[in-house]
Amino acid sequence: MTNLARIRNFAIVAHIDHGKSTLADRFIEMCGGLEARQMTSQVLDSMDIERERGITIKAQTVRLAYRARDGHDYIFNLIDTPGHVDFSYEVSRSMRACEGAILLVDATQGVEAQTLANAYQAIDADLELIPVLNKVDLPASEPDRVKAQIEDIIGLDASEALMISAKTGQGVDEVLEAVVRQIPAPKGDPDAPLRALVVDSWYDPYLGVVVLIRIREGTISKGTRIQMMGTRAVHPVDRVGVFTPKKVEVDSLGPGEVGFLTAGIKELADAQVGDTITEERRPAPEPLPGFRPSQPVVWCSMFPTDTAEFGNLRESLAKLRLNDASFAYEPEQSLALGPGFRCGFLGLLHLEIIQERLDREFDLDLIVTAPSVIYKVHMTDGSVHEMHNPADYPDVTKIDFIQEPWIKATILVPDEYLGAILSLCSEKRGRQIELTYVG
Structure with missing residues (x-):
């Protein structure tokens, strides 16, 4: 230890x-x-x-x-x-x-x-x-x-x-x-019930899901039967190790240590980022405070050029989703393009990277629609609909009002660019809340 x-x-x-x-x-x-x-x-x-x-x-x-x-x-x-x-x-x-x-x-x-x-x-x-x-x-x-x-x-x-x-x-x-x-040393009791935070997880074709963990309390070693506190799934640990940056297997990991484990996890959803791992035999009373789930900002739809490739696209997105927890997707049906997926990203670069990875790593030929955002349509009967697509636009007479996403941004800019930035913001329907000088 x-x-x-x-x-x-x-x-x-x-x-x-x-x-x-x-x-x-x-x-x-x-x-x-x-x-x-x-x-x-x-x-x-x-x-x-x-x-x-x-x-x-x-x-x-x-x-x-x-x-x-x-x-x-x-x-x-x-x-x-x-x-x-x-x-x-x-x-x-x-x-x-x-x-x-x-x-x-x-x-x-x-x-x-x-x-x-x-x-x-x-x-x-x-x-x-x-x-x-x-x-x-x-x-x-x-x-x-x-x-x-x-x-x-x-x-x-x-x-x-x-x-x-x-x-x-x-x-x-x-x-x-x-x-x-x-930098302070970590704290943790090696004899307490195991609590380890899932920091990251990715798919390895030979080992299944590799889970990157940070141990807060307790110890974990080969053979430990672990339980995911979020999904309640139970798995026996095959190996634990660290990156040096090469993968090196170790006997056990204790409090304060960061390493990886494999446990023959096949289901991609079983190792969710932010979940807490504990021991099945002696579970921890409560999970660690996790991360807030990511909020996709930009949405677009992806369709295979050949509809027979839909199964491959679904599988590829599932594998990629495990390697990138900030990316979301859901099935979608288009009259013109057939079955596909509506995907959410944290920004335009994120969208570009995912598209390139699908092309390179999974050899997929895709049709990608223009990026857009979600609109919330409030109806006169009090219900609220999320609108992804102009085709979903409801009957105008039943709409009370429509909301679009806005961001609250703080812009730091040298004096000489201030005028240009303010006029750019007002062109894009921005509202200036306050202006202060720093330093």
Whole structure:
């Protein structure tokens, strides 16, 4: 059993392209997670699409061993999270498995939209934040300006912010030391009834469903009969292990540890993200507070070009749904295109990525309708209908009023662009609530 005081669980959060995956590479290199010959850039971005586009889509976890300057050996469970707003659900899930986060800010770009959104998510999850300025080796870097931005906009003390270059490795050892000093060790009783949070799950053709878990209390080992507290499904555990980033099997996992288990789970719905795993023999009295389910924002319909492929499409969506819990779908029938599915996404990039994955990973040829949103139609008899499609438009005489989705947004913008942004918002029927100057 690993000593709890020697474990640190943390995530790296930042805006897109501020260097999260590159910093994760340096950590893996410096902690000996992989030998030099096995290292590639963006080691944790395992999908081809991630490498081609230079973005992180799936949050990935890795367990590293680190010998600190105090002479003790520590275990780091690091989660590299996406930076794009469409994958913020991945970030919120990762936060639940951590006690702290490294807030990475590009010293040439400064605080950007997702820096702020992810920082607030981390503060919401009660995490300890370590501000780190990346790319300080570039001639365009302005560390003093960016420190002032972090303090003014996020409200985080940045006077002690670490200056690093993830690409060259400059200052990265100081970040590892800061993780040891500033991020609290996890808490948990190894003898209490088992409570483990399902952080992620994905489908492996050989092992079935692989479940990524964070143990809060109790221990789990091979042969344990586990029960999902949400679905009540019971499974015997085949193997438990950790990612280093290679899959490595271990005897057991205890409180504070992040690892994976397989239990011959065939049903994709049996390992829902946010569910709590407990022991069948000695169940926990109550589940862990889970995550809020994701809310799809953009909807579109997908139909196979050949209706005989409908079964394949259904199967592919089910497998993809397990690998991406923020994506929703339901069957739909179209007079012109036949049977298909209405799919919900967190944004347009999310839609594009899913479409590309269906094409590449499952070799499907699809017809995709234009993206739209859901309208709520309130009828004169008091009932409410959700309208996905213009074809569902009810009789006009029976409609009381129609609601469309709106967002409440905070826009941070330099002075010189203020006029243009305000006129853009009013063109798009935006209503200005207030205007304040920051800093």
